[in-house]
Amino acid sequence: MSKVITIAGQKGGTGKSVTAVNLATSFALIEKKTLLIDCDPQGCSTKWCGVKKFDYNCDISLVLSGRAKFTDAVVKTEFQYLDIMPAEFNLFQVALKLGKYPGNEKILRLLLKNVEDKYEYIIIDSPSSYSFLSITAMTAADWLLVCMSVHHSSVEDFHCLLRLVKYIRTTHDVPLKIAGLLFNRCETKQDILSFIENQSLSDIKPMVYNTFIPLDESINRSIDLKIPAALHEIKSPAATAYLEFAGEIDVFFNQRGVS
Template structure:
């Protein structure tokens, strides 16, 4: 049965989509079966996976509105080795439609039920807002991975985000937990980065991933070629960091299973 992780942060530009694409490719590289769901109307996870979002016959839009099932809309990202449920601007219309539907918060969870056993991991790229789309992701997820930059305002936003996750979990998904906090775009030469990183270690301890994602040119270039960093430049610091993250996530899961808490 797949572990479902929502990659979420209400602040934009923190590396959510970069994390989704590269974590999916890294988990696939370690022979896990992975499904990446693009739940952002911008469709950046779709184009970053080498799929033309303007040429889609089916997408997550039709899955959420019940016009097709999930398998019909999926595509394979050959360079990344994972399955993709793509998105484009039509998803904005789906969000409006969801407001009129019964069980609107659990549409994605219901759509995933027939395929969860086919995957080891399902990653959901959330939009940078607490919308009905994000609520669907949180209701469908087992845990939330929060990418964040090591800067002052990120700490302020983190408090609000965690409170939102707790509220949604309490109402719709009591098993939901914060899986981990991921430091992204890290430049260790900046003193503020080090200060914020130390605060995160003090306050979040085991929730904070040991792996940090560096600010890396090759990692930033890869999406423009429709490639995960592993396919664009496997030796780059960014690609290697996401491989390390995949290993850390797998180890955490094994540890939780052995202790009977997962």
């Protein structure tokens, strides 16, 4: 059964979509069959994963609106073990319609049952907001990976996210758990420790992963090229960190006996 992880960050600039793309790619590189689902109308994960519009004629908006089967919108990537479900701006219009009816937030979770035995990991990129699509992306998962940045995050952001997790658990009866916190664009581990202390977030320290993603210009270059960092420069500091992080998450689940 798939381990479904939604990448969350309540503010832009925390590296959410970059993490979704590069974590999914890293899982593929260590031969973990992975599906990346873009649940953001901006389609950043779709673009940065190297998928071009002419590569597909079906996306997540058609699936959520019931006009296509789930498997029809799954696109192969350059990586043998990585597939993606792309998104475009028309997802915004579909979300407006679906959001009018209570309970539709569980639609993606129900659809994932069709492929839960095909993938070891399913990574969902969610919008940075409290919108229908954000709640849908989180409700679809059993685990939440929280992206943080010492430059863009705050204690208020984290507390708001915790309240949203509580809302999803109680309203939709979903056992959503926080898998941990990943810090992006850091110079050193001390930057993270100083941030935690300054923001009075000492309680989260056990939830912070050992791996952090360093500030690395190769990430910006890979975004400009619209490819994962591993395809641009696999030995770059950021690409290496994402590979280490994929291994750390895999150990996290194995230690908990999550199959």
